[in-house]
Amino acid sequence: MRKDGAHLRNDAKMTATDGTKGFFSLFIRQSADFLENFSVGFCYHPMDGRPELRLLRCNGKHGQFNRGNNAFDPSHPHWDFHVHRVTQDALDSGCDAEKNATVATEFASLKEAVQYLLKTVNLSPKDATKHFPVNQQSNFDFDGD
Secondary structure, X not given: OEEEOOEEEEEEEEOOOOOOOOEEEEXXXXXXXXXXXXXXXXXXXXXXXXXXXXXXXXXXXXOOOOOOOOOOOOOOHHHXXXXXXXXXXXXXXXXXOOOOEEEOOOOOOHHHHHHHHHHHOOOOHHHHHHHOOHHHOOOOOOOOO
């Protein structure tokens, strides 16, 4: 990952094998100071005038967020490892596609979040190896065994 201000980052761009138009991107961001503050995301870029659509984003603990009441609320997902997933309801209402968040039990570190995202989006082993270091995949089972 490369240094970008107060964060480390990695980005990958790829196309679907099923003929889907546009392209997809994966990103990793991690705070250089607070390692539990990270984001790993999967986006679709339709290339037809519509904006990028973040389909899935796995986040670490980052606490406060920039909307609504920022008071401490331990039940809010941003205070724990959490996942944002695109929903049709959010798209239909004009909200951010990934507005809703749920606490994640599938990962508790950046490494596990990367593995979870790769498995969830069904990234091929060839592309996973190309775009993500092998040490971030050491426990990832590409064959589903």
